[in-house]
Amino acid sequence: MFNFIKKSLRNKLLSIFIIIGFLPFLTLLVYTLFLSESKIVNKIINEHLERTKVVIELIDNHLVSLTKEVRFLSSLDLMDDLLAEDIDKRISRLLTQKRDDLNLDITFMAVALDSTIVASSDKNILLEKYSMNELNVKNYGTYIKDNYLYMYSQISASFDKTKKLGFLVLKYNLKNLDSYLTHNDTVHSYIIDSKNNFIIGENIPLKINFYNKTNSIIDSKYVVVYEKLSSVLNDWHIVYAVDKSVALEFLYDFISFMLYMSFIIFILIIYMSIKQSREIVKPIEELTATTNYITKTQNYSAQLNVNSQDEIATLTHSFNNMLKTTYSALQTLEEENKLRLKRFTQLIEVFNTIIQTKSEDECINVSIEEIKKLTHKENLHFQKDKNRTTDKECTNLYITDFENDEKIYFGSIELGIESFEDKNEQDFYNSIASMITLQLDKIRLIQRTTSASRAKSAFISNMSHELRTPLNAIIGFAQYMIEYEELNEDQKDTVGNIESSAQYLLGMINEILDIAKIEAGKMEAHIESANILEIVQSSYNMLSPLAKDKKIKFDFIYNNFDNKIYKTDPKMFKQIVVNLISNAIKFTLEGSVLLELYNDEENLYVSVKDSGIGISEDDMNRLFNDFTQLENVIQKSHRGTGLGLSLSKKMANILGGDVTLKSNGIGHGTLCLFSLQIK
Template sequence: MFDFFKKSLRNKLLSIFIVIGFLPFLTLLIYTLFLSERKIVNKTIDEHLQRTKVVIELIDNHLQSLTKEVRFLSSLDLMDDLLAEDIDKRISRLLTQKKEDLNLDITFTAVALDSTIVASSDKDILLEKYSMNELNTKEYGAYVKDEYLYMYSQINASFDKTKKLGFLLLKYNLKNLDSYLTHNDTVHSYIINPKNGFVIGENIPIEINFQSKTNSIIDSKYVVVHEKLSSFLNDWRIVYAVDKSVALEFLYDFISFMLYMSLIIFILIIYMSIKQSRDIVKPIEELTATTNYITKTQNYSAQLNVNSQDEIATLTHSFNNMLKTTYSALQTLEEENKLRLKRFTQLIEVFNTIIQTKSEDECMDVSMQEIKKLTNKENLHFNKDKNRVLDEECTNLYVSDFENDEKIYFGSIELGIESFEDKNEQDFYNSIASMITLQLDRIRLIERTTSVSRAKSAFISNMSHELRTPLNAIIGFAQFMIEYEELNDDQKDTVGNIESSAQYLLSMINEILDIAKIEAGKMEAHIEDVNILDIVQSSYNMLYPLAKDKNIKFDFIFDNFENKKYQTDPQMFKQIVVNLISNAIKFTQEGSIQLELYNENENLHVKIKDSGIGISENDMKHLFNDFTQLENVMQKSHKGTGLGLSLSKKMANILGGDVTLKSDGIGHGTISTFSLQIK
């Protein structure tokens, strides 16, 4: 009997098809016949317990996402409008739009610290008072009251995260959860609060002991399961009730169906098994044998014999064609790979040689020698005549004209061939030409950069000697005349103007020289132990009279600063602070300026907040560029080089810090911050 299976693959396939096809059906039929009512009920309980867990997870994810939404909205810079009681109603529009996007029965509310509702998606409750008892315990949280779930998050100022502005509150109608429940004639579900009996969904009149250890109930009519909700509703329960008669009806209907279908399925399985085992065996054997042969020998020239005209024959033809194509492709690919590897290696060698050249003539001489070696041709020539007519192929060289930002003709390499036989050959010569032009551009750029650097160094040196020396003399003479000469008031004003103009011109020259030193890498920080508080206090005392002359309130705050010895360059540090304070005084006509020195983590910050003219968003990105001054109403009365902020930022970078600016726009003042990580 066993030889019947061992010696015949067809018989083996026939038996396996019958067993595999009919055994699952027979097993299912036997299992169903002996299935008891209790098993069906238990299955129903398990299924609906799983369903409750899925629904609970969905509800939990839904509420968590709303919580994240509330916390995200409360963190937006837009919430700073609470300081102005949302005067332009941007917060209200945002909250209304967010409610429309969520498409739920909810209300977003922004509550100020005085419990006034400043903004809301419900316009009817604006300016009403809200009970703050539940909101002052934590920065964010949630609580349930009546039929609503309240989620809240504290709102802090974007410019000062320690400044509390109020709370953002989401009033969520718990009846929204009805969308997660099942509603049909056979399965009933609802959510209930056992403490107060509040129900969401369809309530079934069933007595349920929620304190029981079991989470399922079976009575004469229903199979009931219940689970405890998570997240903010952990005192609530979700209940599923299934009509018991419907659950058992499936059992009896299924048994009847299986008995009728068993005979038909059995005959169909036998027929298909016999047919498939006969049709499949022989072609599979041939295909398997040929595949094994190719795998062992790597001989892709082998072919299969075709003895039929069906789909197996089509598959065989396709397999034979695939072998032919694969064999041909492998041969071609192997040859191309060898050629391309050789060409690639040659290109690398040529490039490594060309890149060592230092001048244009040397570059071209070396390039021509390398190309001759590469092509074994001696009739190659380099020609600079653009108008020469050639009867042979050549590759043109174009180099960069950096002044006009364009490509110009440099010359051409005559290749000594009438035409390219292969596009790859043309690409090969073009690649060499690209290497040559890159090296030529590099040589030209180095020469141009070197020339510019020498000119710049000469200019700075001349300006330092030729301008600073006479300016110091002018300043000295002007000061001498004011101090010792008997001048009338008009003469003193004239000489004073001469001195101030000379001082202004000297400061401009010094700033330009400092910028040049930084760009040349010649300005270094001289680190030493310093008293930061003394430096900032000295800067404050020095510039306080300027603010007083303009009737500007100027305060210095250092309550949050730990006064100890720090290491930095005191002159650079003071120059940065003085520049920032000077800018604040210069562009503030009235109001106040606040200088604050404080520590934060491992960083030291000097922040200057003014009520001046402010900066627009478009102008902000240009302020740190060299020689940049913005057009404003105070520009005529305050001239400058436009180097102050640029120089301060670059000095801060040298010290390992940075200078940043922040403004809400024209007319809203500016906050400049010098931040430094100091040991």
């Protein structure tokens, strides 16, 4: 079938016309048959879900306002009448008036401490006994019993709030909520207590599981939506049921009409498609026959006959003009192809020669020799002066300034040519200039990278060697003193801190040597269960003597930390924390350093806040570069590697976290935050 369409333009057009003509109708029909019902049902569900939310909010506001009314009435000075003998008069009048104002099926009651109803908006229940079991639990609240909602608030003496006089109770008939429901021929609604099966409103026999995750059901007769009430009726649900047949009546009629009309529309589309495809293809077939003749005979003098005045006629005229210019264009193209091929070959040869050079001077000299071969000129030379004037064409060289990320003038090579007659020639020599500048950039970048790498390797090697020797001595002396000297407990703790600090510094030196592994992506975290609080507490204990020596206040807060076992690399985690604390103490002359450990649902945080020298906005990002230190008074007296923050940030990234800095500027302290995803 597809070959039948592919081999004939007429069949393609016929198929396209049929598809274009019938597709919209078919789409509408399919949409109507399969999607419209679900769309309408979903729209009904969404509309009534919105309506339920509005009704729930109205009911919630209504009940909250009644609760506030009860608490307000219980706080009136008038309630002091509970101490008098005529208590049923003024309070009862007030409660009766309030009931009439609200115009609801409700009853206000003032209950004394002996459970006697001493005042009420209903005189028939005066002096009756009230069950006090629900009232003695709280000073105010609500509860539901039978078909009523009870709202109560404790009454205290106005002259002594600690003196309890009784309770003010509002007995609210839940049938009042029927006024918030919708009742008509197509929409039914009711409120139901799913536990006690108590229903307010129209009782429709529906089987609803209120504990499903969905909030709507569709059966053969109704589209049902339901929502859980809030406030005091949190175990109740509001239900809306819409008659399905009435909502979809128009859709079913429209589907019937579409099915009747589909056959007539299909026949009409086929007839019009066949007619139009024949009219379009006929002149094209004639043009194809003439073209085949010209192809076989190579007779470019042949001309096509024009039999119409439409777009096909315009095409025929254009084809005749094309035949006249084809031969001359072929000749010109052949000559240009020979020249372009020659230039391309020369360009490859020049490139292969230039990329072999190892220095800037060699690159320039080799490039000049290659250009001499192309231009056949011998007096070519390289000049540095940008302002020098010459009557010859020059190719300018612009190299990359890697510090500022921009192109700068390097020099120019004189070509010995008066002027370019062909723009392609100019592009050819510009391409050579681009090759030269790329090679110069490559040479300069290799030299710069090699120099930096050597300096960095020498620094790390020297530093690790110089620090390991005294640290090993410190560790040995400390271990000797603990083992053989008679020390008291405080002295042992002090010497123990010396040994642990020295051991950690020795380990840190080894970690510095691993920074190359981090940059190469070869350092991996060894994840295990770790007690984060113990790690941070150990870091705090280790560095507290440093803060004490500088008379800096050093506090550790972990009130907002959920002390659980988290999975991380404890060694990396501790090194990050120690680095941040050390920096804070180091760059704080006086004041305080605050270490805080806390977490939220997604991350845990280690915050180190100091009142030290602060950081300017321009220097903020530079601190995360390797071997970077800022010029300041404190830095001159504290030599370091400049790897602390850089290594900490890289390790934090390996653990799935980050290290960030915040400061209001020089002299305003610094906040360093280490965050780590709990997952």
